[in-house]
Amino acid sequence: MQKQLHVRHGGDTVDFSKVKKYYEEPVIGSDRIGGFWTSSYNEEYGSDWLQKKMYKPYIHVYQGYLYKVKDEVKIFSINDFSDEQHFKSFYKSDYNEVAKDFHCLHINANLNMYTPA
Secondary structure (H helix, E strand, O other), rough: OOOOOEEEEEEOOOHHHHOOOEEEOOOOOOOOEOOOEEEEOOOOOOHHHHHOOOOHHHHHHHHEEEOOOOOOOEEEEEEOOHHHHHHHOOOOOHHHHHHOOOOOEEOOOOOOOOOOO
């Protein structure tokens, strides 16, 4: 897997001891709870996710940390419609179910995922 970029609001440092494995739905307007969220890193413009999904005028408030993913990490990748259907049917669109079998979940930035089934 290519290098991953973790972005966070402001200059907070990353404290891995505070990362929760399981995901909880956030209160509207607040940050995600659980997991360690990254994006594939592109040398030209940084974060694939921010480049394709974020309103650009606010990009300057984020600080980034670059990571290399170890080869032994088990990754569940959603790259196409078939992968998305497997995520919805086998894992019931539940990130916590994926966390039981994998270390992380990777969603291709070019994929337009639809509402969970």
